[in-house]
Amino acid sequence: MIGNLDQKTLQDIWWLIASLVGSLFLFLTFVQGGQTLLFTVARNELDKSLIVNSIGRKWELTFTTLVLFGGALFAAFPLFYATSFGGAYWVWMLILFTFIGQAVSFEYRSKPGNLLGAKTYEGFMFINGSLGLLLIGAAVGTFFTGSSFVLNPYHSVAWQTPFHGLEAATNPFNLGLGLFLVFLARTLGALYLVNNLDHPPLTGRCRRAAWNNFLCSLPFLLGVLAGLLTMRGFAVDPATGQVSMEVGKYLHNLLAMPLVAMLLLAGLSGVIWGVISVRFLNQDGGIWFAGLGTVLVGLALFSLAGYHHTAFYPSVSDLQSSLTIHNASSSHYTLTAMTYVALAVPLVVAYIWYVWRQMDARKLSPAEMDGEYAKELY
Amino acid sequence: MDLASTVQWARAQFALTAMYHWIFVPLTLGLSFLVAFFESIYLSTGNPEWKRLTKFWMTLFGVNFAIGVATGIIMEFEFGTNWSNYSWMVGDIFGAPLAVEGIFAFFLEATFFAVMFFGWERVGKGFHLFSTWMVAVGSNLSALWILIANGWMQFPTGMAFNPDLARFEMRDIWAVILSPVALDKFMHATSSSFVVGSLFVVGVSALFLLQGRHLTMAKRSMAVAAVFGLISSLFVGINGDESAYSVAQRQPMKLAAMEGLYDGAAPAPLVLGGIINPMKNPGDAGSDFLAVVKAPGLLSLLAERKLGAFVPGINDLAFGNPARQIVGAKERIASGRIAVRELASYKEAQARGDVQAAAQSLAGFKTHESDLGYGYLKNPLDAVPPVATTFYSFHLMVVLGTLFPLLFLLVLYHLYQGDIERCPWLNRASFLFLFLGYIASQAGWVLAEVGRQPWAIQNLLPVGVAATPIAAGNVKLTFFIFLTLFTALLIAEIGIMARQIKIGPED
Incomplete structure (x- = not known):
């Protein structure tokens, strides 16, 4: 059945799948947000332990989702993988360094003999939750603002700046998106902790932190939205594949794809409601509204970048080197095979959901920090 | 841009990250099953001593697992950052196993890891045990997919070249997944990792016996690990022979380098040990070895499954041998x-x-x-891998691999006799073998990867073409950042492990 789908349909499906994985990653950055909150909402070692052990049970899911995002892009859009990772070398390398530090920090932070001391591992967590996300945001921003590269006839990338991707962080739009992600992650982190912890003094501070960080994210969100709807975009002529600049391209995309506009509005509403319900209505489950909202906003952004005859990884140095979901994709055979594999994803989601429910059925409390199993804690 | 220098630094960086990653992975693969065995015994006996024992080894597993994850993420993204031409030219085939690994293996590990460590009081005993098994299965499934990818690089199959896009494209996913090289590599890498995990448990337990601490726990751990290690090490030997035969059939240059065989022979002798002549180059007349011990005719039997069969040497494969119909x-x-x-x-x-x-x-x-x-390639010598490195890593791996089942047998014998704590020589040897297991495992990967040079994809894509065209200074700098970061984290890991072992199982 899937084998009968044409190449364009498969490319659209895989952009959707990759976008969904990327958007789920954005939701799961509540772990990164929680890492940075260690330095603001935690007042003592007990608070720190509660935060680390709460988000520490989910850090691997975030990490794995990022790896899957990379794997899905590699399998479905290998030219993007080759061009972006090989060209924007430094931005990706710096992101990777921050994730290396994060991966060991939960496990090593409180263990005796850890060489660097707890503060250093907490520092690694902060860098990952701030600089790491900022750079990811900047890298995603280039989906709209473009990068400086040229592809030769063999599709080998030649980056046109000596900074190899770091220049992305100097573009106001990219920087704005990065900072929005940082504050969004902190908002999500605070909401998650409210829902996952049973320690009122700390969760009270988390409620306020969710609101404050949401307020901090607003200028960047509004700036990004304003930029997105007014900027020139990279349009693709469906007949010839030629790329050209189009004024208001992403606004046109939004108008041409009402579903995407609805996703964006619903997503933003979800985030706003999640924060308000926690801060002002004293509810605990705001993370689910804000999380779903984040996924929807992510899907809308990736849809604007990739669909409706748009170059999703544009080149400002040579427009015709720009990548679209059609010229960057894998073959029909590979996309078909991978689509069959993707049918297993609901099963994966189902067991993650089941285990999540089992593990979070009871909130984490200070009593557990010195119980029978305290020595296994982070 | 000095692309040759870029390629050398990219190779060095990939070797560095792969070798660091492979310090942690074998223990994860082996210890995950051992922990699952221990917990299964706890559940079937209800004896809390087994739970105590399970939690001790689980703590060490967790410390090791975290840094394995940290080093592993680099490997996936390095294909893009340092080998961008490779990513485009074979991404249509190579990307799929990596994505499948994420879907089927990583989420299994990530999801159940949290239950394994923090679920003792939150889920039932049965579900906890299930989670521990899922972590073991997930870890080993991860190895399956990455080794399918690696096996394809060593023996590309199920694909065709698309000249319009200048890339290789998949034509038969089952040929890629069921490639005999991939399956051989999976079985060899996982079973040898079970040996490393078993040597680790036996070695640490032996240390406890030498120190006169935690005797019951140590002997119980040893018994399970030695049985697992013995079975695994015997399987490694059988599968190793099959792997070498596969190399002979599909990567004859690698086999010739493994054996230091410059001129093909019929019958060909097997080198049991020797010192490679460092001055010798392919095509030179000098002797191959400074000193050597050979078993006459045995290589013919192992490589061709036939007494007296011709086994091609480096010179035959580099320069050709019309008499044997070998195109060089x-x-x-x-x-x-x-x-x-x-x-x-x-x-x-x-x-x-x-x-x-x-x-x-x-x-x-x-x-x-x-x-x-x-x-x-510029000249035939470019098609020859570093002979000495390939030769020594192969022989080191084989010699050590031969000793491991003997150690497990001795441990089991003295456990059966009930006098193992009175055998300090054996316990010292067991502790030493903990490290030898790592050396053998590393040697195996050095052989696998150095022996296939200069190819990123065997016979299709040399590393010089596969690399990202970026100034060497960038790669050089990231090499040293990785070196510093990974070394610091390795020291930290060893420090934590040593402290946990010193603390021992908690009451």
């Missing part, structure tokens, strides 16, 4: 250069819309397509 790298380079030229002509003709010239060039390309990769 020299001839293939000439043919490959035509393929490269015709491909360029084809693309130029396409760009200017000259259909006739394009068809002519394409036909010319097709004639020489199978030698395309050789067209990028």
Whole structure:
């Protein structure tokens, strides 16, 4: 059945799948947000332990989702993988360094003999939750603002700046998106902790932190939205594949794809409601509204970048080197095979959901920090 | 831009990250099953001593697992950052196993890892045990998919070259997944990792016995690990023979380097041990070894499954041997250069819309397509891997691999006799073997990867073409950042492990 789908349909499906994985990653950055909150909402070692052990049970899911995002892009859009990772070398390398530090920090932070001391591992967590996300945001921003590269006839990338991707962080739009992600992650982190912890003094501070960080994210969100709807975009002529600049391209995309506009509005509403319900209505489950909202906003952004005859990884140095979901994709055979594999994803989601429910059925409390199993804690 | 220097630093960086990653992975693969065995015994006996024991080894597993994850993420993204041409040219095939690994293996590990460590009081005993098993299965499934990818690099199959896009494309996913090389590699890598995990448990338990601490726990751990290790190490031997046979059939240059065999022979002797002549180059007349012990005719039997069979040497494969109908790298380079030229002509003709010239060039390309990769080599010596490194890593691996089952047998014998705590020599040896297990495992990967140089994809894509065209200074700098970061984290890991072992199982 899937084998009968044409190449364009498969490319659209895989952009959707990759976008969904990327958007789920954005939701799961509540772990990164929680890492940075260690330095603001935690007042003592007990608070720190509660935060680390709460988000520490989910850090691997975030990490794995990022790896899957990379794997899905590699399998479905290998030219993007080759061009972006090989060209924007430094931005990706710096992101990777921050994730290396994060991966060991939960496990090593409180263990005796850890060489660097707890503060250093907490520092690694902060860098990952701030600089790491900022750079990811900047890298995603280039989906709209473009990068400086040229592809030769063999599709080998030649980056046109000596900074190899770091220049992305100097573009106001990219920087704005990065900072929005940082504050969004902190908002999500605070909401998650409210829902996952049973320690009122700390969760009270988390409620306020969710609101404050949401307020901090607003200028960047509004700036990004304003930029997105007014900027020139990279349009693709469906007949010839030629790329050209189009004024208001992403606004046109939004108008041409009402579903995407609805996703964006619903997503933003979800985030706003999640924060308000926690801060002002004293509810605990705001993370689910804000999380779903984040996924929807992510899907809308990736849809604007990739669909409706748009170059999703544009080149400002040579427009015709720009990548679209059609010229960057894998073959029909590979996309078909991978689509069959993707049918297993609901099963994966189902067991993650089941285990999540089992593990979070009871909130984490200070009593557990010195119980029978305290020595296994982070 | 000095691309040659970039390639060398990219190779060094990949070797560095792979070797660091492989310090942690074998223990994860082996110890995950051992922890699952321990917990299964706890559940079936209800004896809390087994729970205590399970939690101790689980703590060490967790410390090791975290840094394995940290080093592992680099590997996936390095294909893009340092090997961008590779990512494009074979991403259509290579990307799929990596994505499947994420879907089927990583989420299994990530999801159940949290239950394994923090679920003792939150889920039932049965579900906790299930989670521990899922972590073990997930870890090993991860190995399966990455080794399918690696196996394809060593023996590319199930694909075709698309000249329009200048890339290789998948044509048969089952040929990729069920490649005999991939399955051999999976079985060899996982079973040898079970040996490393078993040696770790036996070694740490032996330390407890030497110190007179936690005697019951140590002997119980040893018994399970020694049985697992013995079975695994015997399997490694059998599978190792099959792997070497596979190398002989599909990567004859690697086999020749493994054996330091410059001139093919019939019958060919097996080198039991020796010192490679460091001054010798392919085509030179000097002797192959400074000192050597050989078993006459045995290589013919192992490599060809036939007494007296001819086994080609490095010179035969580099320069050709018409008498044995072997087309050497020299001839293939000439043919490959035509393929490269015709491909360029084809693309130029396409760009200017000259259909006739394009068809002519394409036909010319097709004639020489199978030698395309050789067209990028400068001379036949480029097709020869570093012989000494390949030879020594192979023999070191084999010698150590032969000793491991003997150690497990001795441990089991003295456990059965009930006098193991009175055998300090054996316990000291067991502790030493903990480290030898790592050395053997590393040697195996050095052999696998150095022995296939200069190919990123065997016979199709040399590393020089696969690398990202970026100034060498960038790669050099990230190399040293990785070196510093990983070394610091390794020291931290060893420090934590040592402290946890010193603390021992908690009451």
